Amino acid sequence: MENSSFGENTDFFIPTDIVPLDTNGATSDSYKVRINGKWHFLKRPKQKYTNYPQYNAAFEKEFDLGYTLDHPNIVRYISKGKDKDGFYFLTEFVDGLTLKDFILNNPNYFKKKEHIQKFIEQLLSALSYLHKKQILHLDLKPENILITNIGNDVKIIDLGFAYSDCYQFLTIGKTNLYAALEQINHGKIDQRTDIYGFGMVLLYVFTQSTDKQLLNKAPLSYQSIVKKCLSVNSIDRFQDIHSIEITLKAYLLRKKQYITLGIIVLVITVGGVIFYLSQNKQSEIVDTIVDNDSTLLHQEQNPLPTESTVSELSKNKGETYKIISEPDIIELTKDSFYLVLKEKSKTELLKIYEMTTADVYSVEDQQNKFSQTQKLYSELTDPIEDREMKNTFMYIFWDEQEKIATPYFQKQALAYLDKAKKYNLPDSITQREQVYQLLDKQTADLFIPFVQKNQIITSNTQYRELYQLYQQYLKEKKSVYKAYKHLFVSLNDFEKGLIEDYTFQIKHNQNWADARMEHFESNR
Secondary structure, eight states: OTTOOTTTTOSSOOOSEEEEOSOOOSSEEEEEEEETTEEEEEEEEOGGGTTOHHHHHHHHHHHHHHHTOOOTTBOOEEEEEEETTEEEEEEEOOOEEEHHHHHHHOTTGGGSHHHHHHHHHHHHHHHHHHHHTTEEOOOOSGGGEEEETTTOOEEEOOOTTOEEGGGGGGOOOOOGGGOOHHHHTTOOOOHHHHHHHHHHHHHHHHHSSOOGGGGGGSOHHHHHHHHHHTOSSGGGSOSSHHHHHHHHHHHHHHHGGGSOHHHHHHHGGGSOHHHHHHHSHHHHHHHHOOOTTSOOOOTTTSOOOOTTTGGGGOSSTTOEEEEEOSSSEEEEEHHHHHHHHHHHHHHHHHHHTOSSSTTSOOHHHHHHHHHHHHHHHHHHHTTOOOHHHHHHHHHHHHHHHHHHHHHHHHHHHHHHHHHHHTOOOOSSOOSHHHHHHHHHHHHHHHHHHHHHHOSSOOSHHHHHHHHHHHHHHHHHHHHHHHHHGGGSSOHHHHHHHHTGGGHHHHHHHHHHHHHHHHHHHHTO
16 A cells, blocks of 8 residues: 555554455544464544544444454454554454355355354354343344354454443434344433344344344244344343343254154164153253353253242242233232242133144144244243243242143154055165165154153153164164165265254253163163
8 A cells, every 4th residue: 555654653463464354434544454473453533534533433433342352253453553644452353254245255154053143042042142241232234244254153343332331422313223122212321222232233143134024934933032122122132141042042942852753763763862852851941041140950950840839949939029010010029929920821822822733733733832832932921021030930830841742742743654654666776865765664653652651751661662772773774775875975975964953952862761761781
């Protein structure tokens, strides 16, 4: 660059390379600069704004806030200085693309569930960290989120519009397409304003648009979460990042229940998954949902509340809490509070799991029921402000759901196995999918009597029977692969396709399955 004054009148650095970037903002210029062999990102006010104190102060505010931060998913601010062209600051240089460009270059990336989960977890982690530091970002958008070239990790950038108590009068600007109504109207802002921005970012990830009417194009399981984040009234949104994380964790755990016993025929290579889903689901929820300000709960120490035990869970018996009820808001004791919600849960869950299509295997029907269940759970728990009570009711609700939903999923499993029995396969199999159908067809009769007899597994006797079926299934699988291995690169390739949609569950359950088998063998 000609006429550059970088490096003059500063004690901070002498760059050896200066590359202008096309990421300039309305009030700033950006450069990629090399210092001592390492690339950095440099940002400074445009020349025409250098004589305006408010702009210089805003840039200094951005650096001062950023310099206090240390989080793997937030860009690191390094130093600031002045030269004859005015103020500038340096941050780490992130080798990656903005979220917008990343999606353009990788249109199928977020079609994989594990990629969505990773992106959301990292973005929420960064936002939670900012909020604990009493900082609001207030400009979440695809252009301010980088995805690294190595690892595809999240990096939040640009604290130019950020708010903190120290700099509350230097929070200027917004991006209208991604800004909450209270931000646009200069109303009261808080962490829920960032939650709206988070919802808009997810909407863009799922639809490549900011049009809320396209929300139905998002994955069904995330629609209710995004919708709640995008509520016009901030009181209707999630109240903090922790609430979103709790909801997402509950979703991931509950989703495992919706793998039918029929589909588990495909997943059963890990051994004992059915037993795990039925026997260990509740304790896993307790082990996973951990309040940062409280001690980890264990199901053995805190059994699921019932009519007879609910009073024992109340630390302050007789204390009143408000819940939303028809037609008014009423006050109830803790005992009555749990019992009323349990009864309401049972009534609504019975409607959801009516046996309308249980004799016909349908993934769509299962997903629809899962979505309705999640919506019901949110409607019942959102009004509960006390976190301990919300967690306690979580166990009550999902216990009721398991009892009511289990017959439905048993019939779905039998419908799946019956469907597999009726596959009409050609004499000469030439396609990979036909190989998988053949395996299902040949093992359907193996599992049908067991599924008919057992809705869930609660004893070692049942588990031993399943284990024996599993051994027979392994022999059948080996035989099928041997006959058609010419259609696959390797055994690993064959098994990868067999369990394509269930990698997460298998990885998660493998250690448990190994431990369970070790226990079983030692007690034979």
